[in-house]
Amino acid sequence: DMFSPSSPPTGLLEKVFQYIDLHQDEFVQTLKEWVAVESDSVQPVLRLRRELLRMMGLAADRLRNLGARVDLVDAGFQQLPDGQSLPIPPIILAELGNDPKKPTVCFYGHLDVQPARQEDGWVTDPHTLTEVDGKLYGRGTTDNKGPVLAWINAVSTFRALDEDLPVNVKFVIEGMEEAGSLALEELVQKEKAGFFSSVDYIVISDNLWISRRTPALTCGTRGNSYFMVEVKCRDQDFHSGTFGGILNEPMADLVALLGSLVDSSGRILIPGIYDHVAPVTEEEKRTYEAIDLDLEEYRNSSQVKKFLFDTKEELLMHLWRYPSLSIHGIEGAFHEPGAKTVIPGRVIGKFSIRLVPHMNISVVEKQVKQHLDYIFSKRNSSNQMTVSMTLGLHPWVANIRDNQYLAAKRAIKTVFGTEPDMIRDGSTIPIAKIFQGTIRKSVMMLPLGAVDDGEHSQKEKINRWNYIEGSKLFAAFFLEMAKLH
Protein backbone atom coordinates (compact mmCIF):
# COMPACT_ATOMS: atom_id res chain seq x y z
CA ASP A 1 0.00 0.00 0.00
CA MET A 2 0.97 3.65 -0.32
CA PHE A 3 2.23 3.77 3.25
CA SER A 4 4.73 0.95 2.79
CA PRO A 5 8.21 2.12 3.66
CA SER A 6 10.69 1.57 0.88
CA SER A 7 12.90 -1.50 1.09
CA PRO A 8 15.86 -1.02 3.40
CA PRO A 9 19.00 0.11 1.62
CA THR A 10 21.04 -2.86 0.50
CA GLY A 11 23.86 -3.35 2.88
CA LEU A 12 21.94 -2.14 5.93
CA LEU A 13 21.54 -5.68 7.17
CA GLU A 14 25.25 -6.29 6.59
CA LYS A 15 26.05 -3.21 8.65
CA VAL A 16 23.71 -4.33 11.40
CA PHE A 17 25.22 -7.82 11.55
CA GLN A 18 28.73 -6.42 11.58
CA TYR A 19 27.86 -4.07 14.42
CA ILE A 20 26.38 -6.92 16.45
CA ASP A 21 29.45 -9.10 15.87
CA LEU A 22 31.81 -6.28 16.82
CA HIS A 23 29.90 -5.38 19.99
CA GLN A 24 29.11 -8.88 21.18
CA ASP A 25 31.29 -8.61 24.26
CA GLU A 26 29.29 -5.58 25.42
CA PHE A 27 26.09 -7.54 24.91
CA VAL A 28 27.48 -10.42 26.95
CA GLN A 29 28.60 -7.97 29.64
CA THR A 30 25.05 -6.59 30.03
CA LEU A 31 23.72 -10.13 30.28
CA LYS A 32 26.30 -10.73 33.00
CA GLU A 33 25.05 -7.71 34.94
CA TRP A 34 21.46 -8.91 34.66
CA VAL A 35 22.28 -12.49 35.64
CA ALA A 36 23.99 -11.13 38.76
CA VAL A 37 20.59 -10.00 40.05
CA GLU A 38 18.93 -12.84 41.95
CA SER A 39 15.46 -12.02 40.64
CA ASP A 40 13.78 -15.19 41.93
CA SER A 41 9.99 -14.78 41.98
CA VAL A 42 9.27 -18.32 43.14
CA GLN A 43 10.41 -18.08 46.75
CA PRO A 44 8.09 -15.59 48.40
CA VAL A 45 10.54 -13.66 50.57
CA LEU A 46 11.08 -9.93 50.87
CA ARG A 47 14.81 -10.02 50.14
CA LEU A 48 14.19 -11.58 46.74
CA ARG A 49 11.31 -9.24 45.97
CA ARG A 50 13.74 -6.38 46.49
CA GLU A 51 16.07 -8.01 43.98
CA LEU A 52 13.17 -8.22 41.55
CA LEU A 53 12.43 -4.53 42.00
CA ARG A 54 16.10 -3.79 41.33
CA MET A 55 15.99 -5.96 38.21
CA MET A 56 12.97 -4.15 36.81
CA GLY A 57 14.70 -0.84 37.56
CA LEU A 58 17.82 -1.90 35.65
CA ALA A 59 15.73 -2.90 32.64
CA ALA A 60 13.76 0.35 32.78
CA ASP A 61 17.02 2.32 32.79
CA ARG A 62 18.34 0.35 29.84
CA LEU A 63 15.16 1.03 27.86
CA ARG A 64 15.22 4.73 28.74
CA ASN A 65 18.80 4.87 27.47
CA LEU A 66 17.51 3.53 24.18
CA GLY A 67 15.16 6.47 24.02
CA ALA A 68 12.03 4.51 24.91
CA ARG A 69 9.14 5.96 26.89
CA VAL A 70 8.96 3.69 29.92
CA ASP A 71 6.11 3.11 32.32
CA LEU A 72 6.72 1.07 35.48
CA VAL A 73 3.18 0.00 36.26
CA ASP A 74 2.42 -0.74 39.88
CA ALA A 75 1.16 -4.33 40.18
CA GLY A 76 0.00 -4.38 43.79
CA PHE A 77 0.58 -7.17 46.27
CA GLN A 78 0.67 -10.94 46.34
CA GLN A 79 -1.40 -12.50 49.12
CA LEU A 80 0.37 -15.51 50.60
CA PRO A 81 -1.49 -18.48 52.10
CA ASP A 82 -0.11 -17.62 55.55
CA GLY A 83 -1.85 -14.24 55.48
CA GLN A 84 1.28 -12.24 54.68
CA SER A 85 1.56 -10.16 51.56
CA LEU A 86 4.52 -9.28 49.34
CA PRO A 87 4.92 -6.59 46.68
CA ILE A 88 4.64 -7.71 43.06
CA PRO A 89 7.37 -6.08 40.96
CA PRO A 90 6.07 -3.39 38.62
CA ILE A 91 5.39 -4.38 35.01
CA ILE A 92 7.30 -2.48 32.34
CA LEU A 93 5.27 -1.05 29.48
CA ALA A 94 7.60 0.74 27.09
CA GLU A 95 7.45 2.12 23.59
CA LEU A 96 9.89 3.35 21.04
CA GLY A 97 8.54 5.00 17.92
CA ASN A 98 4.93 5.58 16.92
CA ASP A 99 5.13 6.15 13.20
CA PRO A 100 1.66 5.30 11.83
CA LYS A 101 3.28 4.10 8.61
CA LYS A 102 5.15 1.31 10.41
CA PRO A 103 3.84 -1.85 12.01
CA THR A 104 3.99 -1.98 15.80
CA VAL A 105 5.63 -5.07 17.18
CA CYS A 106 5.34 -5.74 20.90
CA PHE A 107 7.83 -7.97 22.66
CA TYR A 108 6.81 -9.84 25.79
CA GLY A 109 9.47 -11.17 28.13
CA HIS A 110 10.16 -11.77 31.80
CA LEU A 111 13.12 -10.99 34.02
CA ASP A 112 12.27 -13.15 37.01
CA VAL A 113 14.04 -16.48 37.28
CA GLN A 114 13.74 -19.86 38.92
CA PRO A 115 15.55 -20.35 42.23
CA ALA A 116 19.15 -21.50 41.94
CA ARG A 117 21.69 -22.47 44.57
CA GLN A 118 25.19 -23.64 43.81
CA GLU A 119 24.69 -26.67 46.10
CA ASP A 120 21.91 -27.92 43.81
CA GLY A 121 24.59 -29.11 41.40
CA TRP A 122 25.83 -26.05 39.58
CA VAL A 123 29.49 -26.20 38.58
CA THR A 124 29.67 -22.40 38.55
CA ASP A 125 27.95 -19.79 40.70
CA PRO A 126 24.45 -19.47 39.17
CA HIS A 127 24.44 -15.70 39.48
CA THR A 128 27.89 -15.14 38.00
CA LEU A 129 27.70 -15.46 34.24
CA THR A 130 30.56 -17.80 33.31
CA GLU A 131 31.63 -18.62 29.77
CA VAL A 132 32.97 -22.10 29.05
CA ASP A 133 33.48 -23.23 25.43
CA GLY A 134 31.08 -20.65 24.06
CA LYS A 135 28.41 -21.50 26.63
CA LEU A 136 27.24 -18.69 28.90
CA TYR A 137 26.23 -20.38 32.15
CA GLY A 138 23.99 -18.68 34.67
CA ARG A 139 20.42 -18.63 35.99
CA GLY A 140 18.20 -16.68 33.60
CA THR A 141 20.63 -16.70 30.67
CA THR A 142 18.16 -18.52 28.43
CA ASP A 143 14.99 -18.10 30.53
CA ASN A 144 14.45 -15.25 29.84
CA LYS A 145 17.04 -12.51 30.35
CA GLY A 146 19.12 -13.46 27.28
CA PRO A 147 16.23 -13.29 24.81
CA VAL A 148 14.93 -10.02 26.34
CA LEU A 149 18.38 -8.53 25.89
CA ALA A 150 18.70 -9.93 22.36
CA TRP A 151 15.61 -7.90 21.43
CA ILE A 152 17.09 -4.84 23.13
CA ASN A 153 20.43 -5.45 21.38
CA ALA A 154 18.65 -5.49 18.03
CA VAL A 155 16.89 -2.21 18.75
CA SER A 156 20.02 -0.59 20.14
CA THR A 157 22.00 -1.56 17.03
CA PHE A 158 19.74 0.52 14.78
CA ARG A 159 20.07 3.40 17.24
CA ALA A 160 23.84 3.10 17.44
CA LEU A 161 24.13 3.08 13.65
CA ASP A 162 21.84 6.10 13.52
CA GLU A 163 19.46 4.12 11.33
CA ASP A 164 15.71 4.50 11.35
CA LEU A 165 14.03 1.70 13.29
CA PRO A 166 12.04 -0.29 10.69
CA VAL A 167 9.13 -0.95 13.09
CA ASN A 168 7.56 0.70 16.10
CA VAL A 169 8.59 -1.30 19.13
CA LYS A 170 6.72 -1.90 22.37
CA PHE A 171 7.79 -3.91 25.40
CA VAL A 172 5.84 -5.76 28.07
CA ILE A 173 8.33 -7.02 30.61
CA GLU A 174 7.22 -8.61 33.82
CA GLY A 175 8.85 -10.05 36.92
CA MET A 176 6.37 -12.74 38.02
CA GLU A 177 6.25 -15.21 35.15
CA GLU A 178 7.75 -18.07 37.13
CA ALA A 179 5.08 -17.54 39.77
CA GLY A 180 2.19 -17.60 37.30
CA SER A 181 2.28 -14.07 35.82
CA LEU A 182 0.38 -12.56 38.73
CA ALA A 183 -1.28 -9.22 37.88
CA LEU A 184 -0.35 -9.38 34.21
CA GLU A 185 -3.72 -10.55 32.91
CA GLU A 186 -5.46 -7.73 34.73
CA LEU A 187 -3.06 -5.20 33.25
CA VAL A 188 -3.60 -6.56 29.74
CA GLN A 189 -7.37 -6.22 30.20
CA LYS A 190 -6.97 -2.71 31.55
CA GLU A 191 -4.66 -1.56 28.77
CA LYS A 192 -6.61 -3.22 25.98
CA ALA A 193 -7.84 0.11 24.64
CA GLY A 194 -4.70 1.94 25.82
CA PHE A 195 -1.18 0.60 25.44
CA PHE A 196 -2.24 -2.41 23.38
CA SER A 197 -4.60 -0.63 20.99
CA SER A 198 -1.76 0.27 18.62
CA VAL A 199 -0.04 -3.12 18.83
CA ASP A 200 -0.18 -5.14 15.61
CA TYR A 201 1.93 -8.15 16.56
CA ILE A 202 3.18 -9.77 19.74
CA VAL A 203 6.42 -11.72 19.85
CA ILE A 204 7.40 -14.02 22.69
CA SER A 205 10.81 -15.64 22.95
CA ASP A 206 10.45 -17.75 26.07
CA ASN A 207 10.95 -21.31 24.92
CA LEU A 208 13.61 -23.40 23.19
CA TRP A 209 14.40 -25.03 19.88
CA ILE A 210 14.04 -28.81 19.63
CA SER A 211 17.57 -28.99 18.25
CA ARG A 212 21.04 -27.76 19.18
CA ARG A 213 21.66 -26.17 15.76
CA THR A 214 18.41 -25.83 13.81
CA PRO A 215 16.33 -22.77 14.69
CA ALA A 216 12.61 -23.14 15.29
CA LEU A 217 9.31 -21.34 15.20
CA THR A 218 6.76 -22.35 17.81
CA CYS A 219 3.16 -22.84 16.71
CA GLY A 220 1.48 -23.98 19.89
CA THR A 221 1.91 -24.70 23.57
CA ARG A 222 0.13 -26.95 26.05
CA GLY A 223 -1.83 -25.48 28.92
CA ASN A 224 -1.75 -26.66 32.51
CA SER A 225 -4.09 -27.42 35.36
CA TYR A 226 -2.39 -27.61 38.73
CA PHE A 227 -3.89 -29.54 41.63
CA MET A 228 -3.32 -29.77 45.35
CA VAL A 229 -4.74 -32.71 47.26
CA GLU A 230 -4.54 -32.40 51.02
CA VAL A 231 -4.97 -35.36 53.36
CA LYS A 232 -5.27 -34.40 56.99
CA CYS A 233 -5.57 -36.27 60.23
CA ARG A 234 -4.50 -33.40 62.48
CA ASP A 235 -2.18 -30.40 62.25
CA GLN A 236 0.58 -31.99 64.33
CA ASP A 237 2.85 -34.89 63.44
CA PHE A 238 2.76 -38.24 65.30
CA HIS A 239 5.42 -40.62 66.61
CA SER A 240 5.18 -43.92 64.76
CA GLY A 241 6.09 -45.79 67.93
CA THR A 242 3.15 -44.45 69.89
CA PHE A 243 0.57 -44.09 67.09
CA GLY A 244 1.78 -46.44 64.34
CA GLY A 245 -0.75 -49.23 63.77
CA ILE A 246 -3.85 -47.48 65.09
CA LEU A 247 -4.34 -44.69 62.52
CA ASN A 248 -5.18 -44.14 58.90
CA GLU A 249 -1.93 -42.43 57.99
CA PRO A 250 -2.27 -39.37 55.74
CA MET A 251 0.83 -40.33 53.75
CA ALA A 252 -0.55 -43.80 52.99
CA ASP A 253 -3.80 -42.25 51.77
CA LEU A 254 -1.97 -39.65 49.73
CA VAL A 255 0.46 -42.09 48.14
CA ALA A 256 -2.50 -44.25 47.08
CA LEU A 257 -4.26 -41.22 45.65
CA LEU A 258 -1.18 -40.07 43.72
CA GLY A 259 -0.54 -43.64 42.63
CA SER A 260 -3.97 -43.82 41.03
CA LEU A 261 -3.40 -41.00 38.57
CA VAL A 262 -1.18 -42.37 35.85
CA ASP A 263 0.08 -45.80 34.80
CA SER A 264 3.62 -46.85 33.97
CA SER A 265 3.08 -46.28 30.26
CA GLY A 266 2.25 -42.64 30.92
CA ARG A 267 -1.47 -43.07 30.35
CA ILE A 268 -3.62 -40.89 32.59
CA LEU A 269 -6.09 -43.02 34.54
CA ILE A 270 -8.69 -40.34 35.22
CA PRO A 271 -11.92 -41.43 33.49
CA GLY A 272 -12.92 -39.22 30.57
CA ILE A 273 -9.70 -37.20 30.51
CA TYR A 274 -8.95 -38.02 26.83
CA ASP A 275 -12.53 -37.41 25.65
CA HIS A 276 -12.00 -33.98 24.15
CA VAL A 277 -8.41 -34.33 22.92
CA ALA A 278 -8.29 -33.26 19.26
CA PRO A 279 -7.82 -36.23 16.94
CA VAL A 280 -4.53 -36.40 14.99
CA THR A 281 -4.82 -35.51 11.31
CA GLU A 282 -2.61 -36.83 8.52
CA GLU A 283 -1.36 -33.31 7.79
CA GLU A 284 -0.40 -32.86 11.42
CA LYS A 285 1.46 -36.19 11.41
CA ARG A 286 3.61 -34.98 8.54
CA THR A 287 4.71 -31.94 10.58
CA TYR A 288 6.25 -34.27 13.17
CA GLU A 289 8.01 -36.28 10.49
CA ALA A 290 9.60 -33.10 9.11
CA ILE A 291 11.25 -32.19 12.39
CA ASP A 292 14.96 -32.58 12.76
CA LEU A 293 15.34 -34.60 15.95
CA ASP A 294 17.99 -37.20 16.63
CA LEU A 295 16.23 -39.39 19.17
CA GLU A 296 19.42 -41.03 20.45
CA GLU A 297 21.18 -37.72 20.92
CA TYR A 298 18.13 -36.27 22.63
CA ARG A 299 17.97 -39.27 24.94
CA ASN A 300 21.66 -39.20 25.72
CA SER A 301 21.86 -35.49 26.36
CA SER A 302 18.82 -35.80 28.63
CA GLN A 303 20.56 -38.66 30.48
CA VAL A 304 17.43 -40.82 30.36
CA LYS A 305 17.89 -44.57 29.87
CA LYS A 306 14.68 -45.07 27.90
CA PHE A 307 11.77 -42.86 26.96
CA LEU A 308 8.20 -44.14 26.95
CA PHE A 309 8.08 -43.93 23.14
CA ASP A 310 10.48 -45.25 20.52
CA THR A 311 9.73 -43.13 17.48
CA LYS A 312 10.33 -39.44 16.94
CA GLU A 313 6.69 -38.89 15.95
CA GLU A 314 5.25 -40.64 19.02
CA LEU A 315 7.65 -38.82 21.32
CA LEU A 316 6.85 -35.39 19.88
CA MET A 317 3.11 -36.03 19.97
CA HIS A 318 3.26 -37.00 23.62
CA LEU A 319 5.26 -33.88 24.42
CA TRP A 320 3.17 -31.47 22.42
CA ARG A 321 -0.31 -32.64 21.54
CA TYR A 322 -1.39 -35.18 24.17
CA PRO A 323 -2.04 -34.38 27.80
CA SER A 324 0.38 -35.58 30.45
CA LEU A 325 0.18 -35.87 34.21
CA SER A 326 3.17 -35.12 36.43
CA ILE A 327 3.52 -35.56 40.17
CA HIS A 328 5.56 -32.70 41.58
CA GLY A 329 5.88 -33.16 45.30
CA ILE A 330 4.44 -33.63 48.75
CA GLU A 331 4.35 -30.80 51.23
CA GLY A 332 4.63 -31.95 54.82
CA ALA A 333 6.31 -35.23 53.95
CA PHE A 334 9.52 -36.12 55.72
CA HIS A 335 11.92 -35.64 52.81
CA GLU A 336 15.15 -34.75 54.59
CA PRO A 337 18.03 -37.23 54.95
CA GLY A 338 18.11 -39.42 58.07
CA ALA A 339 15.66 -41.87 59.61
CA LYS A 340 13.05 -39.97 61.61
CA THR A 341 10.18 -42.12 62.91
CA VAL A 342 7.49 -39.60 62.14
CA ILE A 343 3.94 -39.96 60.89
CA PRO A 344 3.17 -36.67 59.16
CA GLY A 345 -0.21 -35.43 60.40
CA ARG A 346 -1.16 -33.50 57.29
CA VAL A 347 0.27 -33.71 53.79
CA ILE A 348 -0.40 -32.00 50.48
CA GLY A 349 0.24 -33.77 47.20
CA LYS A 350 0.90 -31.63 44.13
CA PHE A 351 0.37 -32.71 40.55
CA SER A 352 -0.58 -31.11 37.28
CA ILE A 353 -2.07 -32.06 33.95
CA ARG A 354 -0.73 -30.49 30.76
CA LEU A 355 -3.74 -29.57 28.64
CA VAL A 356 -4.08 -29.69 24.87
CA PRO A 357 -6.70 -28.61 22.35
CA HIS A 358 -9.69 -29.06 22.89
CA MET A 359 -9.69 -29.99 26.56
CA ASN A 360 -11.85 -27.87 28.81
CA ILE A 361 -10.36 -26.71 32.10
CA SER A 362 -13.51 -26.92 34.20
CA VAL A 363 -14.36 -30.35 32.80
CA VAL A 364 -10.85 -31.53 33.71
CA GLU A 365 -11.28 -30.09 37.20
CA LYS A 366 -14.52 -32.05 37.68
CA GLN A 367 -13.02 -35.27 36.34
CA VAL A 368 -10.02 -35.03 38.65
CA LYS A 369 -12.13 -34.30 41.73
CA GLN A 370 -14.56 -37.10 40.96
CA HIS A 371 -11.74 -39.56 40.44
CA LEU A 372 -9.95 -38.65 43.66
CA ASP A 373 -13.23 -38.73 45.62
CA TYR A 374 -13.84 -42.23 44.30
CA ILE A 375 -10.35 -43.54 45.10
CA PHE A 376 -10.42 -41.96 48.55
CA SER A 377 -13.86 -43.29 49.38
CA LYS A 378 -12.73 -46.83 48.52
CA ARG A 379 -10.06 -46.55 51.23
CA ASN A 380 -12.64 -45.90 53.87
CA SER A 381 -10.19 -43.61 55.63
CA SER A 382 -11.14 -41.45 58.58
CA ASN A 383 -8.89 -38.64 57.33
CA GLN A 384 -10.09 -35.56 55.56
CA MET A 385 -9.31 -35.05 51.87
CA THR A 386 -9.50 -31.66 50.15
CA VAL A 387 -8.80 -31.19 46.44
CA SER A 388 -8.29 -27.83 44.79
CA MET A 389 -7.23 -26.71 41.34
CA THR A 390 -4.90 -23.77 41.91
CA LEU A 391 -4.05 -22.93 38.29
CA GLY A 392 -5.96 -23.35 35.05
CA LEU A 393 -3.98 -22.29 31.99
CA HIS A 394 -5.28 -22.76 28.46
CA PRO A 395 -3.32 -24.32 25.62
CA TRP A 396 -2.39 -21.96 22.79
CA VAL A 397 -2.29 -22.45 19.03
CA ALA A 398 -0.73 -19.93 16.64
CA ASN A 399 -2.09 -18.75 13.36
CA ILE A 400 0.98 -19.55 11.29
CA ARG A 401 -0.53 -17.79 8.28
CA ASP A 402 0.02 -14.43 10.01
CA ASN A 403 2.51 -12.09 8.36
CA GLN A 404 4.91 -12.22 11.25
CA TYR A 405 5.46 -15.98 10.84
CA LEU A 406 6.42 -15.32 7.23
CA ALA A 407 8.74 -12.48 8.26
CA ALA A 408 10.34 -14.66 10.93
CA LYS A 409 10.89 -17.52 8.45
CA ARG A 410 12.63 -15.13 6.07
CA ALA A 411 14.76 -13.66 8.85
CA ILE A 412 15.75 -17.16 9.99
CA LYS A 413 16.73 -18.04 6.43
CA THR A 414 18.87 -14.90 6.24
CA VAL A 415 20.64 -15.37 9.56
CA PHE A 416 20.92 -19.15 9.78
CA GLY A 417 20.67 -20.12 6.11
CA THR A 418 18.01 -22.73 6.86
CA GLU A 419 14.28 -23.28 7.23
CA PRO A 420 13.11 -23.41 10.84
CA ASP A 421 11.66 -26.48 12.50
CA MET A 422 7.97 -25.75 12.96
CA ILE A 423 7.50 -26.95 16.52
CA ARG A 424 5.11 -26.86 19.43
CA ASP A 425 6.11 -26.67 23.05
CA GLY A 426 5.02 -28.95 25.85
CA SER A 427 5.17 -26.26 28.51
CA THR A 428 2.98 -23.25 28.99
CA ILE A 429 3.37 -19.54 28.40
CA PRO A 430 0.08 -18.43 29.91
CA ILE A 431 0.18 -14.93 28.56
CA ALA A 432 0.13 -16.09 24.91
CA LYS A 433 -3.47 -17.25 25.16
CA ILE A 434 -4.41 -14.15 27.16
CA PHE A 435 -2.91 -11.83 24.54
CA GLN A 436 -4.66 -13.72 21.79
CA GLY A 437 -8.00 -13.86 23.57
CA THR A 438 -8.08 -10.42 25.17
CA ILE A 439 -6.46 -8.02 22.77
CA ARG A 440 -7.06 -10.26 19.76
CA LYS A 441 -3.68 -9.64 18.15
CA SER A 442 -1.40 -12.07 16.38
CA VAL A 443 0.96 -13.86 18.76
CA MET A 444 4.18 -15.51 17.63
CA MET A 445 6.77 -17.51 19.54
CA LEU A 446 10.27 -17.11 18.18
CA PRO A 447 12.70 -18.98 20.43
CA LEU A 448 16.45 -18.32 20.50
CA GLY A 449 17.82 -20.96 22.86
CA ALA A 450 19.03 -24.49 22.06
CA VAL A 451 17.34 -27.67 23.23
CA ASP A 452 20.09 -28.37 25.80
CA ASP A 453 19.98 -24.96 27.52
CA GLY A 454 18.53 -26.48 30.70
CA GLU A 455 15.90 -23.90 31.60
CA HIS A 456 14.74 -24.29 35.22
CA SER A 457 17.56 -26.77 35.71
CA GLN A 458 21.05 -26.73 37.13
CA LYS A 459 23.70 -25.41 34.72
CA GLU A 460 21.26 -23.28 32.74
CA LYS A 461 23.07 -21.62 29.83
CA ILE A 462 22.67 -19.88 26.54
CA ASN A 463 25.27 -20.35 23.83
CA ARG A 464 27.07 -17.15 22.88
CA TRP A 465 26.23 -18.11 19.29
CA ASN A 466 22.48 -18.31 20.01
CA TYR A 467 22.53 -15.03 21.93
CA ILE A 468 24.42 -13.11 19.27
CA GLU A 469 22.80 -14.71 16.19
CA GLY A 470 19.49 -14.27 18.03
CA SER A 471 20.13 -10.54 18.30
CA LYS A 472 20.75 -10.51 14.55
CA LEU A 473 17.60 -12.55 13.99
CA PHE A 474 15.46 -9.95 15.75
CA ALA A 475 17.08 -7.14 13.73
CA ALA A 476 16.47 -9.03 10.48
CA PHE A 477 12.91 -9.72 11.62
CA PHE A 478 12.27 -5.96 12.07
CA LEU A 479 13.37 -5.37 8.49
CA GLU A 480 11.26 -8.22 7.11
CA MET A 481 8.21 -6.97 9.02
CA ALA A 482 8.64 -3.50 7.56
CA LYS A 483 8.81 -4.99 4.07
CA LEU A 484 5.60 -6.99 4.60
CA HIS A 485 3.55 -4.23 6.15
Ligand SMILES: Cn1cncc1C[C@H](NC(=O)CCN)C(=O)O
Ligand atom coordinates in the same frame (compact mmCIF):
# COMPACT_ATOMS: atom_id res chain seq x y z
C1 LIG B 1 4.08 -21.58 36.45
N1 LIG B 1 3.34 -22.58 35.72
C2 LIG B 1 2.48 -23.45 36.26
N2 LIG B 1 1.96 -24.17 35.29
C3 LIG B 1 2.50 -23.79 34.10
C4 LIG B 1 3.36 -22.78 34.38
C5 LIG B 1 4.19 -22.04 33.44
C6 LIG B 1 5.54 -22.67 33.19
N3 LIG B 1 6.14 -21.99 32.07
C7 LIG B 1 7.37 -22.26 31.60
O1 LIG B 1 8.09 -23.09 32.11
C8 LIG B 1 7.81 -21.49 30.40
C9 LIG B 1 8.69 -22.33 29.57
N4 LIG B 1 9.35 -21.59 28.54
C10 LIG B 1 5.38 -24.14 32.86
O2 LIG B 1 4.99 -24.47 31.74
O3 LIG B 1 5.62 -24.96 33.77
Ligand SMILES: [Zn+2]
Ligand atom coordinates in the same frame (compact mmCIF):
# COMPACT_ATOMS: atom_id res chain seq x y z
ZN1 LIG C 1 10.43 -18.21 30.86
Ligand SMILES: [Zn+2]
Ligand atom coordinates in the same frame (compact mmCIF):
# COMPACT_ATOMS: atom_id res chain seq x y z
ZN1 LIG D 1 10.81 -20.34 33.26
